[in-house]
Amino acid sequence: MRDKTSLKASGVEKTKYFIQQGELMHQLSDMGELLHELTSEDFDAFPVLKVEPFRTEYVIDRKWILSNTSKIILGVGIVFFVFLLLVVVFIHDIKSKKNLR
Numbered sequence: 883m884r885d886k887t888s889l890k891a892s893g894v895e896k897t898k899y900f901i902q903q904g905e906l907m908h909q910l911s912d913m914g915e916l917l918h919e920l921t922s923e924d925f926d927a928f929p930v931l932k933v934e935p936f937r938t939e940y941v942i943d944r945k946w947i948l949s950n951t952s953k954i955i956l957g958v959g960i961v962f963f964v965f966l967l968l969v970v971v972f973i974h975d976i977k978s979k980k981n982l983r
Contacts, residue, residue, distance in 0.1 A: 900930045 887893035901909075946952050 898933060902929060 885899065887896045888898055
């Protein structure tokens with residue numbers, strides 16, 4: 883970065899200016915310490931245009947029962963329970979009809 887505005891909490895919301903590769907190379911060559919990693923072709927030449935804070939999609943204090951995942955799990959559980967209940971009733975009906983013969 884061009885200055886030290888982001889080192890303090892008061893500088894978080896301020897606009898940040900980044901040093902381009904050419905300016906960095908010039909500053910390092912003036913100091914007499916030019917690193918190989920900065921002079922090789924592997925050095926990233928893409929400029930940073932914008933830096934934005936990470937925004938979460940989920941609210942941390944949201945109750946689990948209100949989430950979509952819980953609705954799916956509960957739905958599958960209810961469907962499984964109803965299916966199991968129907969199987970038990972069907973088996974009981976078959977056994978009771980065999981006992982009547």
